[in-house]
Amino acid sequence: MCGIVGIVAREDVKHRLYDALAVLQHRGQDAAGMMTCSKDRVLLRKSNGMVCDVFQQQHMNRLVGPMGIGHVRYPTAGCSSSAESQPFYVNSPYGIALSHNGNLTNAGELEEELYRADLRHINTFSDSEVLLNVFAHELQKIGEQKLTPEVVFKAVSNVHRRCRGAYAVVAMITGYGIVGFRDPHGIRPLVFGSQKNEEGGLDYMIASESVALVTQDFQLERDVAPGEAVFIDLENNCHIQQCATEPKLSPCIFEHVYLARPDSIVDDVSVYKARLRMGAKLAEKIKSLRPDHDIDVVMPIPDSGRTAAMSLAETLDLPYREGFIKNRYIGRTFIMPGQAIRKKSVRQKLNPVSLEFKGKVVCLVDDSIVRGTTCSQIIQMARDAGARKVYFCSAAPAVRYPNVYGIDMPTSEELVAYNRTEEEIAKIIKADWLVYQDLEDLIECSRVGNPSIEQFECSVFDGKYVTGDIDDVYISKISCERNDAAKQVADSSFRSEATLVNVHNDTE
Secondary structure (H helix, E strand, C coil): CCEEEEEECCCCCHHHHHHHHHHCHHHCCCEEEEEEEECCEEEEEEEECCHHHHCCHHHHHHCCCCEEEEEEECCCCCCCCHHHCCCEEECCCCCEEEEEEEEECCHHHHHHHHHHCCCCCCCCCCHHHHHHHHHHHHHHHHCCCCCCHHHHHHHHHHHHHHCCEEEEEEEEECCCEEEEEECCCCCCCCEEEEEECCCCCEEEEEECCHHHHHCCCCEEEEECCCCEEEEEECCCCEEEEECCCCCCCCCECHHHHHHCCCCCEECCEEHHHHHHHHHHHHHHHHHHHCCCCCCCEEEECCCCCHHHHHHHHHHHCCCECCCEEECCCCCCHHHCCCHHHHHHHHHHHEEECHHHCCCCEEEEEECCCCCCHHHHHHHHHHHHCCCCEEEEEECCCCCCCCCCCCCCCCCHHHCCCCCCCHHHHHHHHCCCEEEECCHHHHHHHHHCCCCCCCCCECHHHHCCCCCCCCCHHHHHHHHHHHCHHHHHHHHHHHCCCCCCCCCEECCC
């Protein structure tokens, strides 16, 4: 997952881009980037690190212009070198910059096509650069000297025809405007909204999550529909068109479980309300399995387990306690590159309040269990703090299959639930009892918010991939290319290389 944003306004957008990226920081902590456009000149700043570290005052002073796009990255593929940070840029045609959230499942085939047929060279391991070049080629193939919304929409239609997988995109076309579009399944989220400016017109923002808009007083219009494109021109006119032939909304349900902020609305579903329902459903399952359970207290794994834990405790009529204090200056361990860094950061990130554990049967609640690294260490911390028994509840079902749509779950062997029963998993993480959410209940928790969603993308739980193009050969390929060991090799090969871009990139 990554966070993307694009803004077209009547004044400089750099500060609003910065604020939006800071709000979306939970979607990526590896790198950040921003590109703005002033008349016919584009300006870029991108580097590894958090938003507050990448953009210093000297960088912000130079990022002038009334439109721009931004990106926060966490690496699902390639490496964590700054060469992979976004936005990416190509000079021809027009001058196009692009930020992307998701993953193209046919990136290898497209890269070959781009080289042999389109005569375009890809300089990184990023499928986002592939996507940018496909979009650029389709615009160039249409061959219009003056860009119109109709030309943009035709190019997006051709992108849908060529690209497979998950992609939410914002692209800036120099001197013309910003376009946002979403793959025909709507797997990754994208929303847009507007705000009245001092001239009486409207400024527009397109972003990964609604929270990026509402925190800056933008009025949320709606989600970008699957296959749809939204083009904001330099006159601040908003043009919208469906660009896919058979779109079908199939959003990633893991957005509701973990990825999105709880105060976001994703595909008309309140993430906060969905997580409350997840906790209530888990409580009902506990009642069904062990009516005479001996739980003394319910505690969340902060922060993403908190909402479900509150409703679980309320449904079971049990006390809710904050048993772990979180260091706010440590990032989300799930999105950290490398297992060694994840292991080290858990004990730096959380510290138990010993008095809440001594002699008690503690029910810990987390959003999900992926590799098992974090929860096993937390369970041991609870025991060390004096807990008599430690039960562990996951608001999501067991994660047994790799994700191919932009979440860092690339290989089954790195998942603790792969080919294991719940009893075996409980033994590995050293829990006295392990309770997973049922998939049917999870789907119901999200669908209540928007009954019109016919299906969710649940592949990490059920192994069913909505794009229909994933087989064992592909799974094996990405397992080899994207496991932690492969990323470390890629990182080492890029460590001494400088970022090469075709525009002014302020790296001082």
